[in-house]
Amino acid sequence: MAVIPVELAGRGYEVRVGNRLLADLAAQARPFLRKRHACIVADANARRHWGEAVGNSLSAAGIEPRWYDVAPGETSKSWDSLARLTDWLLDQGVERGDHVFALGGGVVGDLTGFACAILKRGCGFVQLPTTLLAQVDSSVGGKTAINTAAGKNLIGAFHQPSLVLADLGTLGTLPERELRAGYAEVLKYGVLGDRGFFDWLEQDGRTVVALDPAATERAVAASVAAKARIVAEDERETSGARALLNLGHTFGHALEAETGFSDRLLHGEGVALGMVLAARYSARRGEISLADAQRVTAAVDAAGLPAEISALGLECDGRRLADHMLHDKKMDAGTLPFILLRAIGEAYLARDVEMTDIAAFLDEQLQAH
Ligand SMILES: NC(=O)c1ccc[n+]([C@@H]2O[C@H](COP(=O)([O-])OP(=O)(O)OC[C@H]3O[C@@H](n4cnc5c(N)ncnc54)[C@H](O)[C@@H]3O)[C@@H](O)[C@H]2O)c1
Ligand SMILES: O=C(O)C(=O)C[C@@H](O)[C@H](O)[C@H](O)COP(=O)(O)O
Numbered sequence: 124m125a126v127i128p129v130e131l132a133g134r135g136y137e138v139r140v141g142n143r144l145l146a147d148l149a150a151q152a153r154p155f156l157r158k159r160h161a162c163i164v165a166d167a168n169a170r171r172h173w174g175e176a177v178g179n180s181l182s183a184a185g186i187e188p189r190w191y192d193v194a195p196g197e198t199s200k201s202w203d204s205l206a207r208l209t210d211w212l213l214d215q216g217v218e219r220g221d222h223v224f225a226l227g228g229g230v231v232g233d234l235t236g237f238a239c240a241i242l243k244r245g246c247g248f249v250q251l252p253t254t255l256l257a258q259v260d261s262s263v264g265g266k267t268a269i270n271t272a273a274g275k276n277l278i279g280a281f282h283q284p285s286l287v288l289a290d291l292g293t294l295g296t297l298p299e300r301e302l303r304a305g306y307a308e309v310l311k312y313g314v315l316g317d318r319g320f321f322d323w324l325e326q327d328g329r330t331v332v333a334l335d336p337a338a339t340e341r342a343v344a345a346s347v348a349a350k351a352r353i354v355a356e357d358e359r360e361t362s363g364a365r366a367l368l369n370l371g372h373t374f375g376h377a378l379e380a381e382t383g384f385s386d387r388l389l390h391g392e393g394v395a396l397g398m399v400l401a402a403r404y405s406a407r408r409g410e411i412s413l414a415d416a417q418r419v420t421a422a423v424d425a426a427g428l429p430a431e432i433s434a435l436g437l438e439c440d441g442r443r444l445a446d447h448m449l450h451d452k453k454m455d456a457g458t459l460p461f462i463l464l465r466a467i468g469e470a471y472l473a474r475d476v477e478m479t480d481i482a483a484f485l486d487e488q489l490q491a492h
């Protein structure tokens with residue numbers, strides 16, 4: 124098992140990456156189980172595959188599991204789901220000193236984390252991520268949120284979990300498309316800040332998607348370590364360091380909004396395409412080399428992720444996509460900073476990007492190929 128600390132003064136926590144962690148939940152999470160029952164908010168698919176392991180572990184320790192099912196999919200990150208979940212948590216008598224468990228992917232983690240951030244002005248929670256994306260990214264760092272009609276993650280809070288248990292065994296039941304979508308966020312850490320990691324993924328990335336045990340553990344642990352470093356440096360995205368984790372997301376979130384937060388484009392797929400667009404736009408500005416932008420495109424394509432916006436069949440122009448971006452939380456005094464690339468492994472925050480230029484670039488991309 125790899126144990127990665129997220130170092131935050133007085134509020135630090137561990138991310139444990141390994142096998143059979145859910146079957147061992149009662150022991151792993153002992154300090155966070157102070158009552159004879161525990162509330163578990165679960166993605167319905169995650170519960171179907173992994174609920175028994177969680178339930179058995181708790182029951183054997185004399186703790187009654189109380190389940191709340193969340194419908195799979197991005198639409199569960201809504202006001203409606205949040206209201207229903209907080210009502211249920213109140214019915215269960217959750218107190219500020221209690222911990223709620225979130226079993227599932229980023230949807231359940233973001234929703235439960237936000238519910239726990241506001242329930243009685245804040246109770247504890249433990250992340251039990253069961254998707255690759257959630258293990259390498261969403262369960263770590265305390266960003267919690269729901270979506271609104273105006274866009275992605277627009278209502279939320281920073282609220283850190285007390286523990287993250289990333290059980291690699293859970294990836295075995297994940298549909299392949301979801302595995303690939305999660306891989307996009309793995310690739311992101313290489314592209315934004317670690318050329319050596321990118322080189323390894325370029326070479327051996329297929330072993331991660333094939334769930335080779337050593338490769339998977341290396342990819343998850345390295346990704347978590349990269350995120351933990353950045354979160355410890357800039358927990359609330361104020362200095363610019365954490366904003367780099369948004370590489371590909373300004374484009375990606377606009378594409379998710381345009382496709383109605385539907386199965387047409389998963390979050391990780393939007394991020395993959397967004398990284399390609401960020402790399403191409405950086406090359407157009409004469410920053411990253413064309414060859415390196417092509418390497419990013421090839422790595423995305425090799426993972427079976429979308430690399431061409433023109434293939435999405437969108438019926439919109441660049442201006443419309445640029446308009447979605449105006450709701451981005453990075454907006455600062457009317458300007459939207461973009462995460463661009465000077466090289467693979469060297470992302471930076473560009474504050475001189477004109478939205479008219481982004482719209483023109485997107486028009487070119489929509490028409491290409
Ligand atoms: N808070 C953050 O820092 C952060 C970071 C990245 C992404 N996110 C958010 O995370 C969300 C995407 O998360 P996701 O990719 O995990 O998607 P998800 O939560 O929708 O899960 C993907 C699918 O996998 C199923 N599933 C989950 N675990 C399973 C398992 N072990 N076996 C079989 N099926 C399983 C789910 O039912 C769902 O259909 C987006 O809303 C995104 O905005 C948040
Ligand atoms: O943790 C972060 O910081 C990230 O940006 C990670 C992203 O992968 C994630 O999708 C995040 O939710 C996006 O943040 P947002 O602030 O753009 O909503």
Ligand SMILES: [Zn+2]
Binds near residue numbers: 260308372390394
């Ligand atoms: Zn993301």
